[in-house]
Amino acid sequence: MTAEQLLQKHKLRKTDIRTTILNLFLNAEQALSEQNIECTLKQNCDRVTIYRSLKSFVEKGILHKVLDEGNVVKYALCGETCHDEDHQHEHVHFKCNTCGATVCFEEIPIQNINLPDGYKKVESNLLVLGICDKCPK
Ligand SMILES: [Zn+2]
Ligand SMILES: [Zn+2]
Ligand SMILES: [Zn+2]
Structure with a gap:
């Protein structure tokens, strides 16, 4: 799927910045933070525009948030x-301690967790830390 096709499928108007950001994700094969995106798009580094684009991608079901370590939020393609x-998006996310890449394992769902009475789950996130298949063990 190309950036243009994704925008069309999710009924978003095509703009240069949207296409550029989606292409970053399509080529990255890993989750990206807002900062990763800002650094790559130096020439038109308008934080507000980037933030708004990410927000509409999340609302439309093109990207989902990935909780990384600390307070960093990354985004990954849906x-x-x-x-x-x-x-x-209740699947496992994996972060490599060596190269820092965070990836989705869509095929590995998060197990259902039984919470004590009185607690209601809204969502669960699972980040596994380790060494990815591209880094030396
Ligand atoms: Zn999604
Ligand atoms: Zn790695
Ligand atoms: Zn994911």
């Missing part, structure tokens, strides 16, 4: 089935 009303 699977084919996500759309604005149904967006499920």
